[in-house]
Amino acid sequence: MTARDTDWDGVRLHVVTGKGGTGKTTVAAALALALAGSGRKVLLIEVEGRQGIARLFDSSPLPYAERKIAIGQGGNGDSSRPGGDVYALAIDPEGALLDYLAMFYGMRSAGKALTRVGMVDFATAIAPGLSDVLVTGKATEAARRRVAGTGSRYVYDAVVMDAPPTGRIGRFLNVTTEVSDLAKVGPVRAHADTVANVIRSPQTAVHFVCTLEEMPVQETLDGIAELRKIKGIQVGGVIVNMARPALLAGDLHQAPDLPALTAALTAAGLGDTGQLAADLAAELAEHADRVELQDRERAELDAAGQPIYELPLITEGIDLAALYRLAAELRDQGAA
Numbered sequence: 001m002t003a004r005d006t007d008w009d010g011v012r013l014h015v016v017t018g019k020g021g022t023g024k025t026t027v028a029a030a031l032a033l034a035l036a037g038s039g040r041k042v043l044l045i046e047v048e049g050r051q052g053i054a055r056l057f058d059s060s061p062l063p064y065a066e067r068k069i070a071i072g073q074g075g076n077g078d079s080s081r082p083g084g085d086v087y088a089l090a091i092d093p094e095g096a097l098l099d100y101l102a103m104f105y106g107m108r109s110a111g112k113a114l115t116r117v118g119m120v121d122f123a124t125a126i127a128p129g130l131s132d133v134l135v136t137g138k139a140t141e142a143a144r145r146r147v148a149g150t151g152s153r154y155v156y157d158a159v160v161m162d163a164p165p166t167g168r169i170g171r172f173l174n175v176t177t178e179v180s181d182l183a184k185v186g187p188v189r190a191h192a193d194t195v196a197n198v199i200r201s202p203q204t205a206v207h208f209v210c211t212l213e214e215m216p217v218q219e220t221l222d223g224i225a226e227l228r229k230i231k232g233i234q235v236g237g238v239i240v241n242m243a244r245p246a247l248l249a250g251d252l253h254q255a256p257d258l259p260a261l262t263a264a265l266t267a268a269g270l271g272d273t274g275q276l277a278a279d280l281a282a283e284l285a286e287h288a289d290r291v292e293l294q295d296r297e298r299a300e301l302d303a304a305g306q307p308i309y310e311l312p313l314i315t316e317g318i319d320l321a322a323l324y325r326l327a328a329e330l331r332d333q334g335a336a
């Protein structure tokens, strides 16, 4: 496992993408907890309006405001290091779009005939990418925000974004080209340039969450290749999630010695040992296949040349304790 610190040093905005269902929300939350160790203040942003973060932290739905939801890794279990605070913000992209239209064009009143869905469809048709730039704009604003009066101190030490899936991430982050047509449509242009400057700077890193299966690995490799083509965008780490540990060392594909296994089971006082030995042997073979597949997929990811971190499958499911465990894994492996 390699850990190149350049993916964390100086990075203020961590964008977490990955194939749907591979654990983006979970890993983004764990990363926020990890980053919030040692007294740092972190903002965790959700951008798809699904309240996944609130669910994860057993909190009531998040308002459209930054709210403290947890204490960072150092504060939990390690009393020598006070944990910083994790704040969360759920951005509702449709709400942000409607607010924008209302503010600059008075469309909310002018468009009374249009339903909410109609307004969003209309805005998307005349200004594709507008909703994305409003969302990325909020994240970059939070990452750059300074404490009033100090002029220099940042409000947040890091911002973590639970971002759209790999299929959408290129378009989502490619602010400049997506938004260039909008110059005609509204005052968003200057804002878009600021946003693009942050996204395409060493202050932003895009991390990929991936499980060790064919489709997620392929999507990760495609996503990395796509982002590398966008000038200035920095690909960060690949976080392998839900990895299953290899339970046994050695050559797993070597067929087990059935008579010896049967004898051992008999000696252990178990009944119907013949059947039991056969079942065990079948499970061993299945485990061997899975470990082999994981190793193959891991090698493919390695070839992409990004630092790789690995988080275990937590069979008991994800609760707050599990999130802290994943955060500790990330810190131990040099992330954050």
Ligand SMILES: Nc1ncnc2c1ncn2[C@@H]1O[C@H](COP(=O)(O)OP(=O)(O)OP(=O)(O)O)[C@@H](O)[C@H]1O
Residues within 6 Å of the ligand: 018, 019, 020, 021, 022, 023, 024, 025, 026, 027, 052, 165, 241, 242, 243, 311, 312, 313, 314, 315, 317, 318
């Ligand atoms: N390391 C893990 N061990 C066990 N379960 C996990 C782990 N990581 C994620 N999960 C579970 O996998 C499921 C998907 O995770 P999550 O919601 O974070 O994925 P996602 O990529 O954000 O999904 P979506 O694309 O729907 O937003 C959840 O039920 C989550 O609890």
Ligand SMILES: [Mg+2]
Residues within 6 Å of the ligand: 024, 025, 026, 052, 162
């Ligand atoms: Mg999610």
